[in-house]
Amino acid sequence: MLCNEEMRKGILSRLKGYRYQHSLGVERAAVWLAGKYGGDPEKAAVAGILHDITKHLSPQEQLNLCEKYGIIPCTVEKSEPKMLHGKTAAAIAREEYGMPEDVCTAIACHTTGRHGMTLLDKILYLADYIEETRDFPGVEKARELAKVDIDRALLYCYDQTLTELVARGKLIHSDTIAAYNDMIRQGVRWRDE
Numbered sequence: 241m242l243c244n245e246e247m248r249k250g251i252l253s254r255l256k257g258y259r260y261q262h263s264l265g266v267e268r269a270a271v272w273l274a275g276k277y278g279g280d281p282e283k284a285a286v287a288g289i290l291h292d293i294t295k296h297l298s299p300q301e302q303l304n305l306c307e308k309y310g311i312i313p314c315t316v317e318k319s320e321p322k323m324l325h326g327k328t329a330a331a332i333a334r335e336e337y338g339m340p341e342d343v344c345t346a347i348a349c350h351t352t353g354r355h356g357m358t359l360l361d362k363i364l365y366l367a368d369y370i371e372e373t374r375d376f377p378g379v380e381k382a383r384e385l386a387k388v389d390i391d392r393a394l395l396y397c398y399d400q401t402l403t404e405l406v407a408r409g410k411l412i413h414s415d416t417i418a419a420y421n422d423m424i425r426q427g428v429r430w431r432d433e
């Protein structure tokens with residue numbers, strides 16, 4: 241067993257306010273997606289409750305954890321250390337909770353995506369986007385696509401995220417571009433053509 245009831249309680253006790261509800265929502269959505277697309281529901285669940293375990297930390301605390309766990313931030317991450325919360329959460333999942341590498345990888349790339357997303361990576365990324373407490377323009381479309389095709393849903397999320405970042409004049413992580421290109425190269429499209 242990856243995570244017993246006691247460990248689950250311990251993890252949840254570290255999550256406060258909205259993040260607690262959000263993480264439970266991600267857990268549920270991830271289990272649903274795992275069931276739908278042939279993923280491992282146990283790994284999906286634990287990735288869900290751990291994915292934002294370090295999100296409350298300050299930029300400096302993110303950088304301190306990077307130092308501690310040998311994570312080398314890229315230039316974009318140095319400018320936006322909050323982006324590192326996936327990687328620092330993955331380090332906590334590995335070091336404090338002994339999670340297997342595929343769970344840690346999914347947690348590490350849940351903020352940015354990456355080239356060569358595994359099924360578990362996709363499940364967590366999408367669950368984070370569509371879980372039940374999410375309420376933003378476009379989330380319904382993502383939920384609709386998630387019911388029929390995980391890759392189309394994922395590409396839709398990348399598309400929305402990139403568009404939003406550009407519109408707000410924000411930095412774009414190179415892994416997000418790589419994730420988007422990977423889907424496009426594979427011939428994935430989310431629009432009905």
Ligand SMILES: [Fe+2]
Nearest residue numbers: 291292295351
């Ligand atoms: Fe996150």
Ligand SMILES: [Fe+2]
Nearest residue numbers: 262291292368
């Ligand atoms: Fe999240």
